[in-house]
Amino acid sequence: MKTTVVTDGIFRLSANVDDILFESIWPIPNGVSMNSYIVKGKKAAIVDGVCDWDGVPETLYEQLEQMKIDINDIDYVIMNHLEPDHSGWFRSFLELKPDVTVVASAKGADLVKYFYEYEGPVQTVKTGDTLDLGDGRVLLFAEIPNVHWPETIATYDQKSKTLMPCDAFGSFGSVGEKMYDDQLEPSDFDFYEVEAERYYANIVGPFSVFVERAIAALADIEIDIIAPGHGIVWRKDPGKIINDYIRYASYAKGPAKTDVTVLYSSMYGMSEMGVKPVVEGLESEGVKVHTHKIPETDWSYALASVWQSSGVVVCTPTYEYKMFPPMAALLEEVGRKKALNRKAFRFGSFGWSGGAQKELDEIMERNRLGWDFLEPVEFRGKPRQEHLDLIRQRGKELAIEVKRWVNETA
Numbered sequence: 001m002k003t004t005v006v007t008d009g010i011f012r013l014s015a016n017v018d019d020i021l022f023e024s025i026w027p028i029p030n031g032v033s034m035n036s037y038i039v040k041g042k043k044a045a046i047v048d049g050v051c052d053w054d055g056v057p058e059t060l061y062e063q064l065e066q067m068k069i070d071i072n073d074i075d076y077v078i079m080n081h082l083e084p085d086h087s088g089w090f091r092s093f094l095e096l097k098p099d100v101t102v103v104a105s106a107k108g109a110d111l112v113k114y115f116y117e118y119e120g121p122v123q124t125v126k127t128g129d130t131l132d133l134g135d136g137r138v139l140l141f142a143e144i145p146n147v148h149w150p151e152t153i154a155t156y157d158q159k160s161k162t163l164m165p166c167d168a169f170g171s172f173g174s175v176g177e178k179m180y181d182d183q184l185e186p187s188d189f190d191f192y193e194v195e196a197e198r199y200y201a202n203i204v205g206p207f208s209v210f211v212e213r214a215i216a217a218l219a220d221i222e223i224d225i226i227a228p229g230h231g232i233v234w235r236k237d238p239g240k241i242i243n244d245y246i247r248y249a250s251y252a253k254g255p256a257k258t259d260v261t262v263l264y265s266s267m268y269g270m271s272e273m274g275v276k277p278v279v280e281g282l283e284s285e286g287v288k289v290h291t292h293k294i295p296e297t298d299w300s301y302a303l304a305s306v307w308q309s310s311g312v313v314v315c316t317p318t319y320e321y322k323m324f325p326p327m328a329a330l331l332e333e334v335g336r337k338k339a340l341n342r343k344a345f346r347f348g349s350f351g352w353s354g355g356a357q358k359e360l361d362e363i364m365e366r367n368r369l370g371w372d373f374l375e376p377v378e379f380r381g382k383p384r385q386e387h388l389d390l391i392r393q394r395g396k397e398l399a400i401e402v403k404r405w406v407n408e409t410a
């Protein structure tokens with residue numbers, strides 16, 4: 001990958017990875033990019049970095065060579081965020097340039113010692129602090145805690161009005177030759193939007209309150225370019241990704257889209273017999289339906305689907321007097337991600353005593369999810385026609401509820 005010019009005096013270095021689980025959890029079949037930026041005045045700073053996976057730091061060093069930048073000429077490493085997908089390379093960088101000055105928040109400065117046993121010079125910054133690189137290039141810092149970790153800051157170049165916010169405004173999806181929004185075709189935007197929605201739901205979603213606070217805190221800064229730590233750089237229309245993130249954050253409390261996600265599990269096909277009628281009921285009201293079989297569908301996609309849906313159907317049987325375990329685990333994760341206040345409906349089969357409904361109620365309570373459920377439909381063994389008819393009817397009722405909620409708040 002080649003180094004590119006973001007704007008006068010700011011250069012983008014990047015590495016894609018695609019053969020890993022991101023955070024050792026989330027599949028990234030379309031990869032993810034990790035972006036660093038060199039900002040040059042009289043002095044030079046590197047803002048963020050890359051992971052330490054095989055060959056990735058070396059990619060960064062090759063790109064520095066392309067720019068004819070000697071590592072010894074880098075005066076500052078600005079660590080907006082310490083998660084090792086951005087900071088992992090620092091260990092190898094230290095071997096090349098042990099006397100660099102780290103710039104980070106106070107919490108970041110603390111963590112860099114624990115992650116990298118770093119005892120060198122650190123300049124701690126807080127909101128409103130600046131760093132003068134010379135030649136009229138002054139960097140301004142803003143704390144944006146919990147977007148994505150407590151220590152996170154954003155770095156803003158006042159000269160070019162470029163914001164480098166690390167995880168904020170990022171997305172999954174590798175970046176190729178076209179890495180700026182002014183180079184993308186409509187189909188590219190569609191690709192990155194899907195990747196950004198899943199990235200948001202998987203990584204940033206639980207911190208949506210902090211995303212809203214960060215966007216409010218940055219509102220007084222004039223932003224011409226957004227250069228995030230993942231994904232494409234926005235320099236034609238940075239407002240698009242800001243508005244997208246405002247929308248994604250709003251999905252936490254709902255309503256989200258006029259969509260319904262059907263999460264279904266079935267051990268021997270009896271619970272699953274209700275999926276077709278519930279989808280028919282939902283679609284009879286014109287809502288968009290997304291079905292995900294659990295555990296066959298990876299959590300990442302099921303979570304992203306729930307995040308964007310105002311309604312959720314949970315189809316799950318009882319298993320050992322409780323809920324079918326993969327569905328229970330998924331719903332616990334939905335709880336941790338704080339996808340609140342959905343319109344919902346649950347149905348499923350039991351053989352002996354039941355128990356899935358009780359565990360569902362416990363998960364909802366424990367995670368304070370606030371989902372508003374229609375009356376469940378449970379059946380012993382195979383559903384009879386009256387159960388299937390009732391499930392279809394509940395699907396229709398749920399779709400009506402979802403549409404009413406979305407329209408009320410539009």
Ligand code: FEO
Nearest residue numbers: 083085148167229
């Ligand atoms: Fe891309 Fe929270 O690290």
